[in-house]
Amino acid sequence: MKVILKVDVKGLGKKEDMVECKDGYARNYLLPRGMAVPATAENLGIMKSKKKAETEKVSRDTEHAKSIADKLSGKTVVIEATAGENGKLFGSITNKDVSDALKQQMNMNVDKKKIIMDDNIKTVGDHKITAKLFTGVDAEFIVSVKVKG
Template sequence: MKLILQQEVKGLGKKDAIVEVSEGYARNFLLPKKLALPATDSTVKQIKDQQAAQARREQQAMDEARMLASQLSKVSVTIGVKTGEGGKLFGSVTGKDVADAIERQHGLTIDKRKVELKDSVKSIGTYNATVRIHPDVSAQVSVNVVGE
């Protein structure tokens, strides 16, 4: 019997998968617990349409992420901070500071959680920050830390 899974079933498949199972398993377990629906022509078409729409949304998000990454790769930001003797900072520069500087200086809105600094920035100098825009797309931003 062909069924469309409504949620992931261990050992059988993920949500929206079309699976072939025995009639007893379907009638006694999957259907009463509302884990699956019978695979009629209309429900199969509906699932296929939903999957195609999801693929289009994911492709559009990927294209937007690549465009933003190409803009960010050309970006260099300058962050002015208070310093003590020897160019040491009071505190450190964080991902939030970098995201705010990108928004102020270039008008690109970046989530602070997407900005990664390899080392803690505690002195004046130039550093590289990685901005993870999408799971598959990231960009390098040059961060220039200067004293005020």
């Protein structure tokens, strides 16, 4: 019997795969537990439309990420913080602070989890930061830390 899997099934296939399995296994195990649906013409059509919608969503998200990356790449974001005489900050600047500064200065919503920093910024000066906006879409920009006041 041909079925379309709704979840990953060990030894059989991954989610949304169309697989051939024994009739009893499908009728007595997969179908009652909601792990699969019969591979009818209607269900195949639904699966194709879901895959098409998913690919459209991925391409739309990729285009959106590329547009943000184009606007952000090479730009400088200025953050003011209090610092001692030797240039060390009182505290540190985190990826959340960088995300907030991007929103304020450039009107860009970049999730703090997408801003990649080796460590929090603890000194005054320019620091190169990478934002991983989407799979394969990165933007490098500079965070310039200035002394407040």
